[in-house]
Amino acid sequence: MPRIYIIDVTNRDGVQTAHLGLAKIEKTMVNIFLNEMGVFQSEFGFPTTRHETNYLNANLELAEMGVIHPIRLSGWMRAIKADVELAYQMVPKLKYLNLSISTSDQMLEGKFQGKYTRDDITKMMTEAVKSAKDHGAQGIGVNAEDASRTDLDYLVEFALAAKEAGAERFRYCDTLGYDSPFTIYERISYIAERVKMPIELHCHNDLGMAVANSVSGAKAAVDAGCDAYINTTLNGVGERAGNADLVSVLLAIKYANGLSGKYELDPRTNLKAAWKTCKYASYAFKVPIPITQPGIGANAFAHASGIHADGVLKDRKNYELYDFEELGRGEPEIIETGRRIVVGEYSGIKGFRNVYENLEVEFKDEEEAREILELVRFANVEKQKPLTEDELLFIARYPKQAKQILTLVP
């Protein structure tokens, strides 16, 4: 039976969102956390954007070293040959990518101003796919932007052309969050039955249905015999009202009536890392987690009313659909309430050594300690907020890659 996989786009859709952004070292940590969550692929950035280059190349090196592995790291770019060529100039070791182009009449008229016909769009896309193949791409997804407002038969034609050119997946983008679970099921069924290739669901939350649409679309693909790949983000960040929240999607497939036990998730997915991953994303984006957030919110396992509290104490299954332990919750967390030495961009060696001693990291000599201190200072300059323990450990373990990630040359 076909499976449902996750392609997370926090480091692409999430960071391109108004009012949101991540430092390059935070994007790196997101890739590490997503790998721990067993996500199939992280859309990790923009290979044609110059300020991403060092980050992307260093992360691909970390992938080669096995630090960010087995997750795939994929770049996003427009489905035009010039973008592909530029991407491979700047990020030569790129193995996976998604190529995006608008397909709806609205976009052809309203965005491209009638400059391209549907045939032109297909041709640009296939040329881009072939160019990526020539440059050594191993896995290519082709995105139909605004697919939910695109003529269905044209989408089939577009996806078949992508498949023939060598793409491995077709991404159906509900760019405006226009679909409903009913329409996306019908539309994906129609496409999947005709193209017989793995389908990605990229859904936005403008009508509050991103998660519902994603799982409905995935169900349609699997029912038609195709693997499904749901695009998610951490805590649902993303353009406007956001994308499908990663944890909600995993919970829905595992526990929703009609999906639970019937549809198979990528066996690598691991909800145990959800709690710390979502908390990290909240800290890094500086966006609090709503108390009602599925699985992760402060109220997700809280009970106050007499009837509920009594019921859940007798048997948790009375009022809880899944267990908090499964999400990595329930472990004690230590918060220092006395003196704290923190490292910042103006820290000295004594305080710095104290911080790393508490993390049980030893340096082989003074020179190494000073080298790591310098990197930590630069990381503070870039982030403008205190580094987490995971970030401090990352810098100490992989100083060469950390230095590359921290190097921004306009």
Ligand SMILES: [Zn+2]
């Ligand atoms: Zn999007």
